[in-house]
Amino acid sequence: MTQTQKRRMARTGQYVLAAAVVLVVAGVADWPTITENFLNAEIARGLFPDIITVALRNTIVYTVLAFAFGIVLGVVLALMRLSSVGPYRWFAAGYIELFRGLPAMLVLFMVGYGIPIAFPGREIPGGVYGQVALGLGIVSSAYIAETMRAGIQAVPKGQYEAARTLGMSHTRAMLSIVLPQAFRLVVPPLTNEVVMLTKDSSLVFVLGTTAITTELAKFARDGLNSSANATPLVVGGMLYLVITLPLSYLARRLEHKS
Amino acid sequence: MIRIEGLHKSYGDRPVLKGIDLEVPTGEVACVIGPSGSGKSTLLRCVNLLETPTSGRITINDAEITSPDCDLDAVRRRIGMVFQQFNLFGHLSVLDNCVIAQRRVLGRTRPEAERIARENLARVGLADRATARPAQLSGGQQQRVAIARALSMDPELMLFDEPTSALDPELVGEVLAVMRELAAEGMTMLVVTHEMGFAREVASRVLFMDDGVVVEDGPPAQIFGTPKEARTRTFLQRVLDPIHHPA
Numbered sequence A: 001m002t003q004t005q006k007r008r009m010a011r012t013g014q015y016v017l018a019a020a021v022v023l024v025v026a027g028v029a030d031w032p033t034i035t036e037n038f039l040n041a042e043i044a045r046g047l048f049p050d051i052i053t054v055a056l057r058n059t060i061v062y063t064v065l066a067f068a069f070g071i072v073l074g075v076v077l078a079l080m081r082l083s084s085v086g087p088y089r090w091f092a093a094g095y096i097e098l099f100r101g102l103p104a105m106l107v108l109f110m111v112g113y114g115i116p117i118a119f120p121g122r123e124i125p126g127g128v129y130g131q132v133a134l135g136l137g138i139v140s141s142a143y144i145a146e147t148m149r150a151g152i153q154a155v156p157k158g159q160y161e162a163a164r165t166l167g168m169s170h171t172r173a174m175l176s177i178v179l180p181q182a183f184r185l186v187v188p189p190l191t192n193e194v195v196m197l198t199k200d201s202s203l204v205f206v207l208g209t210t211a212i213t214t215e216l217a218k219f220a221r222d223g224l225n226s227s228a229n230a231t232p233l234v235v236g237g238m239l240y241l242v243i244t245l246p247l248s249y250l251a252r253r254l255e256h257k258s
Numbered sequence B: 001m002i003r004i005e006g007l008h009k010s011y012g013d014r015p016v017l018k019g020i021d022l023e024v025p026t027g028e029v030a031c032v033i034g035p036s037g038s039g040k041s042t043l044l045r046c047v048n049l050l051e052t053p054t055s056g057r058i059t060i061n062d063a064e065i066t067s068p069d070c071d072l073d074a075v076r077r078r079i080g081m082v083f084q085q086f087n088l089f090g091h092l093s094v095l096d097n098c099v100i101a102q103r104r105v106l107g108r109t110r111p112e113a114e115r116i117a118r119e120n121l122a123r124v125g126l127a128d129r130a131t132a133r134p135a136q137l138s139g140g141q142q143q144r145v146a147i148a149r150a151l152s153m154d155p156e157l158m159l160f161d162e163p164t165s166a167l168d169p170e171l172v173g174e175v176l177a178v179m180r181e182l183a184a185e186g187m188t189m190l191v192v193t194h195e196m197g198f199a200r201e202v203a204s205r206v207l208f209m210d211d212g213v214v215v216e217d218g219p220p221a222q223i224f225g226t227p228k229e230a231r232t233r234t235f236l237q238r239v240l241d242p243i244h245h246p247a
C-alpha cells in the first residue's frame, strides 16, 4: 500500500466510526420526547415578545455598559502599565493580575453585596445597570488593558518620536498619534472581548434581577422552571448565538484584513 | 545657530558621545559623516532632546536648551527633524500629517494650517497627493512629505538623520533635490548622510565622526580633498571606493 492509500484507509475508518457513534446516540434517543421538551413550538411562542424586548435587550445593554466602562478603564490602565512612573506601573500590573485571576461572578458579588457593606447608605448610581457596568467593567478592563498595552507597543516607536519632534507633549502624542493606531490593531481582540462579555452578562443574576432587569440566561432559566420544559434554554441559546456568531465572524474578518 | 559644547552621552556606563563641540551658524549646512555606530544619530537626537545629554551644553539661537528649566516641547517645536524611516503618521492623510501638529501644538485654525500644509507640499512637489495615505506613496515621496510636515511648523533649523538611506537608489535624487533647495533658501541644517556628493556640493562644513568624537571638521573641499587624519582617509576610501578598500 502506498502512503496515500494508507492515509485514505485511516481517514475512511475515522468517518465510519464517527457515523456509527452518531447513529447509536440518535437511535437510543427518544425523538418525540426530545422534540416535545426542547423544541416545543407552543412554549417557544409564549416566550415572545418578552425574550426579545426585555431579556435580549438587557443582555445587550449590560454588555454595552460593561464594555464602555471597561474600555475607558482599560486604556487608562494600559497607559499606566507603560508609564515611566513606577507606582503607576505597579498599580496597573497588580490590578490586571488580580482581576484576571478572579472569577467574574465573585467580582459581581463584591460589587452587589460588598460595596453596600463597605459604604453604608450609599448606592451605585443606575441600580443594577450601574452595578453591572462597574462589576463586569472592572473585570473586562483588566483584559482590555493587556490587549491595549500590546496594541500600543505594536505601534512603531518612530511614530511617537516623530510626534514629540513636532512639539507634541507625551499626552498629546499618545492621544493623537499612538492610540488611534493602536486601536486599529486591537479591533479584532476587542471584538472577541465583547463576545466574552456578552456571555458573562449571564452572571448578572447574582445581583438579583427583577422582571424588568432580567437578561437572556435568567429569563430562559425562569422559563425552564415555570414550564418544566427545556425549550426556553434552546431559544435563549439561539439568541446568544445571534449576537456572538456575527461578532466572532467580524473579528476573524478584521484579523485577516490587518 | 546651533552651538554644542562638551556634549557627552552615555547609555548606562557605555559612553557613546565623548565630548562633542561644534557650531553651525545660521543659514549654514553642516554634514556629519562617519562609520556606523560612531554616534551620529545620538548626536542629532541630543540636539532636539529625544535623548537627554549626560553632560554638556546645547544652545539654539541664544537659548540654552540643556538648561534644566527649559520647556522641552517648546524647544522641539522650533526644530524640524527628518528620520531615516520617514515616520509618517500611518492613520492620517498626507495633508493631515502636515496639519495635525500645527493645530495641536501651534494652535492654528484648520484653514490656516491646511493653507500652510499645501504650500509646503507644493514646495516638495507633492501638491497633488494631499489626500493620499502614506502607504500609497513611494519611499521618496514619503520622505518629501516628512520634510513638508517638518517645514509646516516653521522650524528655525532642520535635522536630517540619513534621510535617503532607506530609499531605493533611483529615489534618492528627488529627496536630495528638495534638501538642496532648502539649503539654498537659507535654512540652517545639520545633516547626517552617506551621500558624499551631497555633502561635497551643499555643505558649508563637513564633520567626520568616529567613536563618539568629531575627528575632523572643515570645509568639504578640505575634508574630501586633503583629509588630515588617517581615520578620515580610511573611511573616505571605503565609502568612495568600497571594491578596492573593503572594510
Ligand SMILES: Nc1ncnc2c1ncn2[C@@H]1O[C@H](COP(=O)(O)OP(=O)(O)OP(=O)(O)O)[C@@H](O)[C@H]1O
Residues within 6 Å of the ligand: B011, B016, B034, B035, B036, B037, B038, B039, B040, B041, B042, B043
Ligand atoms: N538607546 C540606546 N541604548 C543603548 N545603546 C544605544 C542606544 N542607542 C544607540 N546606542 C549605541 O550607541 C552607539 C551609537 O549609535 P548611533 O545610532 O548614534 O550610531 P550612528 O553613528 O547613527 O550609526 P548608524 O550609521 O548605524 O546609524 C551604537 O553603538 C549603539 O549601539
Ligand SMILES: [Mg+2]
Residues within 6 Å of the ligand: B040, B041, B042, B161, B162
Ligand atoms: Mg544612525
